[in-house]
Amino acid sequence: GGPKNLVMTHGCKGSVLKAEEIHENDPRQRLVILGSGWGAVSVINQLDHKKFHVTVVSPTNYFLFTPLLPSATVGTLELRSLIEPVRRLLAKLGGYYLEARAEDVDFENQLVEVSGVNKSEGRKFYGMSDYFPYDKLVIAVGSESMTHGVEGMEYCNFLKSITDARDIRRKVMENFEKASLPTTTDEERRQLLSFVICGGGPTGVEFAAELYDFLNEDLVGYFPAIPPEEVQVHIIQSAGHILNTYDLKISEMTEAKFKRDNINVITGARVGKVNPTSVIYKDKATGKEVEIPFGVCLWSTGVGMTPLVKTLVAKLPTSQSNKHAIETDAYMRVLGTPKETVYAIGDCATIPQPQFVGKVMEYIKEHDTNNDGTLSYEEFKSLANKIVAKHSILKVFLAHIDEVFEKYDMDHNGKLDFDEIQAFLRDAEKSCTALPATAQVANQQGTFVGKRINTIYDLTSAEEIEKLPPFKYTHLGSLAYIGGNDAVLDMGRGMVYSGLGSEYMWRSVYFTEQVSMRTRLLLLLDWSKRAVFGRDISK
Ligand code: FAD
Ligand code: MG
Ligand code: MG
Ligand code: MG
Ligand code: MG
Numbered sequence: 268g269g270p271k272n273l274v275m276t277h278g279c280k281g282s283v284l285k286a287e288e289i290h291e292n293d294p295r296q297r298l299v300i301l302g303s304g305w306g307a308v309s310v311i312n313q314l315d316h317k318k319f320h321v322t323v324v325s326p327t328n329y330f331l332f333t334p335l336l337p338s339a340t341v342g343t344l345e346l347r348s349l350i351e352p353v354r355r356l357l358a359k360l361g362g363y364y365l366e367a368r369a370e371d372v373d374f375e376n377q378l379v380e381v382s383g384v385n386k387s388e389g390r391k392f393y394g395m396s397d398y399f400p401y402d403k404l405v406i407a408v409g410s411e412s413m414t415h416g417v418e419g420m421e422y423c424n425f426l427k428s429i430t431d432a433r434d435i436r437r438k439v440m441e442n443f444e445k446a447s448l449p450t451t452t453d454e455e456r457r458q459l460l461s462f463v464i465c466g467g468g469p470t471g472v473e474f475a476a477e478l479y480d481f482l483n484e485d486l487v488g489y490f491p492a493i494p495p496e497e498v499q500v501h502i503i504q505s506a507g508h509i510l511n512t513y514d515l516k517i518s519e520m521t522e523a524k525f526k527r528d529n530i531n532v533i534t535g536a537r538v539g540k541v542n543p544t545s546v547i548y549k550d551k552a553t554g555k556e557v558e559i560p561f562g563v564c565l566w567s568t569g570v571g572m573t574p575l576v577k578t579l580v581a582k583l584p585t586s587q588s589n590k591h592a593i594e595t596d597a598y599m600r601v602l603g604t605p606k607e608t609v610y611a612i613g614d615c616a617t618i619p620q621p622q623f624v625g626k627v628m629e630y631i632k633e634h635d636t637n638n639d640g641t642l643s644y645e646e647f648k649s650l651a652n653k654i655v656a657k658h659s660i661l662k663v664f665l666a667h668i669d670e671v672f673e674k675y676d677m678d679h680n681g682k683l684d685f686d687e688i689q690a691f692l693r694d695a696e697k698s699c700t701a702l703p704a705t706a707q708v709a710n711q712q713g714t715f716v717g718k719r720i721n722t723i724y725d726l727t728s729a730e731e732i733e734k735l736p737p738f739k740y741t742h743l744g745s746l747a748y749i750g751g752n753d754a755v756l757d758m759g760r761g762m763v764y765s766g767l768g769s770e771y772m773w774r775s776v777y778f779t780e781q782v783s784m785r786t787r788l789l790l791l792l793d794w795s796k797r798a799v800f801g802r803d804i805s806k
Pocket of ligand 5: 677687
């Protein structure tokens with residue numbers, strides 16, 4: 268049998284159906300969604316079951332509520348409260364779920380190649396093949412932790428999945444127990460109780476905050492043998508500030524709070540190597556190497572492409588030049604695929620900004636105060652903030668302004684001429700995505716695609732489809748929990764909020780964003796349980 272023969276999908280309620288049977292007696296389109304995260308679920312929530320025969324392909328059979336994942340690492344929340352079974356979400360659509368990983372897509376024949384997570388003895392899913400047909404495909408496979416080629420990742424913990432959170436939690440509790448043993452030496456204890464966080468983004472910061480809360484609220488009472496001052500939390504960040512994609516005021520506020528809390532924030536430093544029980548980082552200003560022992564090392568230094576996305580980007584036409592994501596047009600349609608058949612959303616997708624380099628160059632030329640076609644370091648520095656205000660994606664790059672200047676001043680004359688600036692902008696454009704990798708973006712893009720394909724189903728002429736509006740992102744603010752019942756909120760355009768009441772806001776935002784009543788209730792129970800009984804400190 269060819270790839271299109273004997274295609275079956277497993278029904279939500281345990282039935283097994285042949286996709287071709289469905290297709291013959293079924294006017295609906297076969298919609299295949301890859302992934303079961305923020306983007307995928309936002310599409311599902313918009314779909315009309317009368318129009319689509321939906322199949323979700325994902326190795327994880329649940330949706331994970333990532334913003335609260337750091338809370339699960341020290342037992343503030345139960346892991347179970349953060350997940351929602353995909354089958355439950357699909358039931359109202361009469362949709363199907365296939366526990367498998369997408370390996371490749373044949374865009375020409377409209378087939379997805381899948382491989383089972385638990386496949387045994389080389390058996391194929393569908394008779395002779397592992398190909399799965401679609402009429403429309405939504406790629407929402409998210410991203411992976413970036414390692415930057417650093418050695419020793421096997422000694423690090425990550426925080427992306429429920430298994431990751433479980434591993435961290437077990438290790439944290441194990442270390443506290445080991446540190447409490449009478450046989451443990453002082454040196455071992457200090458190593459066990461040292462927490463190193465590589466990466467000062469929201470995930471790293473929130474993990475530090477949760478650890479801090481745990482140490483303050485539960486440690487003293489439960490682990491009397493451990494002197495609180497022996498517990499150390501270090502954050503190693505390569506840029507000049509932590510939370511460097513947020514407003515500068517937020518970064519500074521968070522750094523000040525962490526200082527008061529004795530959380531050691533090391534900025535301008537790059538981790539070069541991870542050993543079994545220590546990290547080695549280099550201070551970028553002095554070039555000095557420093558070693559910090561650790562009991563737990565969390566690696567969260569940004570996200571990159573999953574294997575599937577690498578495969579797809581490599582086979583799509585050369586218009587795909589981004590290093591981090593699949594490029595789409597303003598309607599989330601993957602560039603280089605037949606119109607309205609393949610969409611990509613969320614962390615794995617980006618919309619290239621037309622004439623981005625040209626626009627920034629124009630702006631820079633206008634601001635070359637002495638009109639000599641170059642920017643001195645001072646000129647470049649004073650312009651950087653204004654550029655970032657207009658093009659926030661450049662913030663991450665211009666946080667390393669000294670490095671940028673040195674690297675792109677290729678003729679080493681202490682000035683950046685326009686060609687050199689252009690080279691910088693081209694590289695920056697390729698190595699970042701236009702919108703941040705957040706749940707907020709994935710959710711809005713998923714909702715957009717869901718609504719769009721629902722609408723298109725009813726339209727008959729190409730003109731009508733052309734008239735539909737493109738995707739537009741609305742920034743609802745960035746939020747990070749920084750411990751001690753404080754959260755910081757960046758509303759964009761320099762609006763910042765923190766302190767009293769932000770704890771309530773922090774919780775209520777996530778509360779209303781939750782996907783089901785069941786999960787909401789579980790979270791409520793967890794929070795009340797903790798308020799009354801403290802955290803669960805078992806492993
Ligand atoms: P994901 O939600 O990651 O979903 C990807 C899905 O694809 C998963 O189900 C995965 O199993 C599946 N998959 C992977 N490979 C394949 C394959 N080959 N075939 C099929 N399926 C596959 N964002 C915010 O806005 N606010 C926050 O406070 C916040 N906090 C965060 C805290 C943590 C600890 C983390 C890790 C992330 C946080 N984020 C936050 C970011 C947010 O979670 C992501 O941006 C969001 O999940 C992206 O959605 P997505 O659908 O693109 O990917
Ligand atoms: Mg998804
Ligand atoms: Mg994206
Ligand atoms: Mg000049
Ligand atoms: Mg120069």
